[in-house]
Amino acid sequence: MEQHSSESNTPDLALESEIAGLIVSALNLDIAPAEIVPDAPLYGDELGIDSIDILEIALVMSKQYGVQMKADNEDNSTIFASLRKLAAYIREHRSK
Amino acid sequence: MNPIPLLPAADPAADFAYVHGQVINRGTFHAQVLTLAAALPAHPRVLNMCNDRYWFAVALFAAIARNMLTILPNSAAPEHLAAVASEQAGLLVLGDQAENPVPGLPYLQVDTLAARMELAAAPLPDIPYDQPVACLYTSGSTGTPMPHFKTFGRLRLAILAGAQRVWGAAGQACSVVGTVPIRHMYGLESSVLLPILAGGRLSGRIPFFPADIADALAQMPAPRLLVITPFHLRKLLDANIVLPPIAAILSATAPLSVELAAQTRQQLGCPVLEIYGSTETGQVATRETDVETTWHTLQGITLEQRDGELWAVGEVYQTPQMLNDTVELFSPQQFRLVDRKANMINVAGKRSSLSFLNAVLTGLPGVVDGVYCVPERGSDEVVERLAVFVVAPTLDRTAILAGLRQHLDSVFLPRHIVFVDALPRDGNGKILARTLQELIVRHLSGNH
Numbered sequence: 001m002e003q004h005s006s007e008s009n010t011p012d013l014a015l016e017s018e019i020a021g022l023i024v025s026a027l028n029l030d031i032a033p034a035e036i037v038p039d040a041p042l043y044g045d046e047l048g049i050d051s052i053d054i055l056e057i058a059l060v061m062s063k064q065y066g067v068q069m070k071a072d073n074e075d076n077s078t079i080f081a082s083l084r085k086l087a088a089y090i091r092e093h094r095s096k
Numbered sequence: 097m098n099p100i101p102l103l104p105a106a107d108p109a110a111d112f113a114y115v116h117g118q119v120i121n122r123g124t125f126h127a128q129v130l131t132l133a134a135a136l137p138a139h140p141r142v143l144n145m146c147n148d149r150y151w152f153a154v155a156l157f158a159a160i161a162r163n164m165l166t167i168l169p170n171s172a173a174p175e176h177l178a179a180v181a182s183e184q185a186g187l188l189v190l191g192d193q194a195e196n197p198v199p200g201l202p203y204l205q206v207d208t209l210a211a212r213m214e215l216a217a218a219p220l221p222d223i224p225y226d227q228p229v230a231c232l233y234t235s236g237s238t239g240t241p242m243p244h245f246k247t248f249g250r251l252r253l254a255i256l257a258g259a260q261r262v263w264g265a266a267g268q269a270c271s272v273v274g275t276v277p278i279r280h281m282y283g284l285e286s287s288v289l290l291p292i293l294a295g296g297r298l299s300g301r302i303p304f305f306p307a308d309i310a311d312a313l314a315q316m317p318a319p320r321l322l323v324i325t326p327f328h329l330r331k332l333l334d335a336n337i338v339l340p341p342i343a344a345i346l347s348a349t350a351p352l353s354v355e356l357a358a359q360t361r362q363q364l365g366c367p368v369l370e371i372y373g374s375t376e377t378g379q380v381a382t383r384e385t386d387v388e389t390t391w392h393t394l395q396g397i398t399l400e401q402r403d404g405e406l407w408a409v410g411e412v413y414q415t416p417q418m419l420n421d422t423v424e425l426f427s428p429q430q431f432r433l434v435d436r437k438a439n440m441i442n443v444a445g446k447r448s449s450l451s452f453l454n455a456v457l458t459g460l461p462g463v464v465d466g467v468y469c470v471p472e473r474g475s476d477e478v479v480e481r482l483a484v485f486v487v488a489p490t491l492d493r494t495a496i497l498a499g500l501r502q503h504l505d506s507v508f509l510p511r512h513i514v515f516v517d518a519l520p521r522d523g524n525g526k527i528l529a530r531t532l533q534e535l536i537v538r539h540l541s542g543n544h
Contacts, residue, residue, distance in 0.1 A: 028481070030512055050506035051304070052444045055331050058305050062335060068307040 066095035097225035115300035225249030259294030271316035274323035306335035319343035325445035349445035
């Protein structure tokens with residue numbers, strides 16, 4: 001279900017925190033979900049997330065929200081640029 | 097041995113490559129290769145950094161036409177590229193990106209060059225059987241990645257032997273989609289050279305997400321071959337999305353479980369052919385993992401046990417190649433794999449050795465001592481993730497990851513970094529397996 005409300009530009013903090021929890025548990029990360037800074041890059045040194053993890057995250061997102069990630073149609077590095085970007089993408093494309 | 101034409105004889109109008117929604121025929125590919133070959137400035141070696149498989153192939157065959165050796169680094173880690181550049185003099189970088197991927201070396205962008213179509217029917221150069229055409233880098237069990245050279249005639253023979261097996265399993269020559277790196281031996285053989293040299297069709301894409309894989313397959317006509325790793329295959333099945341009919345799947349780089357092979361056959365209705373091979377040997381043998389434990393060597397390759405070592409022998413090798421695994425030989429063409437090389441580790445199909453990783457870790461400025469380990473997997477984890485114990489009073493987690501990233505593919509970055517005051521080493525300077533196990537139990541077992 002797509003949302004086109006005026007709120008679509010404000011971050012959905014509840015969704016961000018839910019996704020952070022899914023990421024931490026799916027990847028067995030050493031940190032608490034709240035420690036993922038919403039605007040910080042997901043890829044890279046901070047979390048040590050790599051392409052294998054991205055595939056893992058994509059699978060969890062499809063199971064949880066019915067969103068099939070695609071590298072070709074969307075700018076992948078944008079979607080995974082940060083938790084906030086990922087949450088915004090999920091909010092826009094989720095089917096469940 | 098007689099020289100061999102650069103490309104096999106083919107109908108110029110036959111569809112060959114699927115690139116950005118366009119279909120490129122054999123004649124256009126032929127013209128594109130000869131156009132680039134004529135335009136290449138003279139250099140002894142090229143570094144092929146193309147991202148699209150089609151342009152990678154054009155650059156590879158153009159370089160072969162000009163007798164320029166193609167160097168294929170095993171990762172894009174800056175230190176590895178720097179090491180390759182320093183030991184391979186006279187490099188020209190070929191790529192399909194606007195920006196030079198290896199700043200500091202001369203660069204030619206190859207995908208902006210329009211094919212001179214009058215060359216589509218021009219004669220192809222004959223390539224000497226023994227011409228070295230590619231240099232790949234092994235993961236290096238002793239530490240440093242080692243160059244390994246392939247010659248045109250032998251590489252071609254190995255591809256044709258593989259084609260006989262793979263097309264046989266699929267029923268006929270296929271459209272090939274590969275998710276695997278094209279600069280590694282498996283991806284080079286199965287996703288690049290197989291379609292070019294053995295009458296298949298090539299996809300420019302290297303799809304990543306399950307939906308991308310489905311798209312790339314759907315863009316090409318049946319029969320289709322999917323070239324993939326066990327990790328990626330697992331994720332593809334888990335995604336449970338609609339895929340176009342697949343005639344056969346190839347799996348390599350990490351052991352394929354019987355369960356995964358059987359589930360694939362059940363879910364996708366096609367056989368999974370597992371390939372046994374290495375950078376040094378290329379593809380050696382195959383099996384259909386869900387129905388047989390026995391490996392069958394490709395035509396022209398036999399295995400021999402000599403002086404307690406195992407050798408792969410055949411015309412595809414300039415000299416016999418030693419294999420580091422323990423096998424039970426039933427015949428020179430049939431064997432069972434008993435044990436894979438111990439020091440090697442495999443993360444989602446990418447290989448390295450613990451000694452190499454340890455050397456990189458302990459070589460970082462500020463690291464007093466350190467050791468990599470492979471903690472036991474949690475039951476829900478399908479892929480091995482690494483951990484390190486490190487003595488580095490002045491560094492934090494971020495600094496260590498940043499240091500390692502300079503040298504290593506990111507899959508080899510540790511998931512867990514445990515700072516300790518000292519690492520107990522024995523009189524030989526070794527950390528005993530028992531000691532390491534105690535450290536893992538004390539610091540890491542809470543994670544599962």
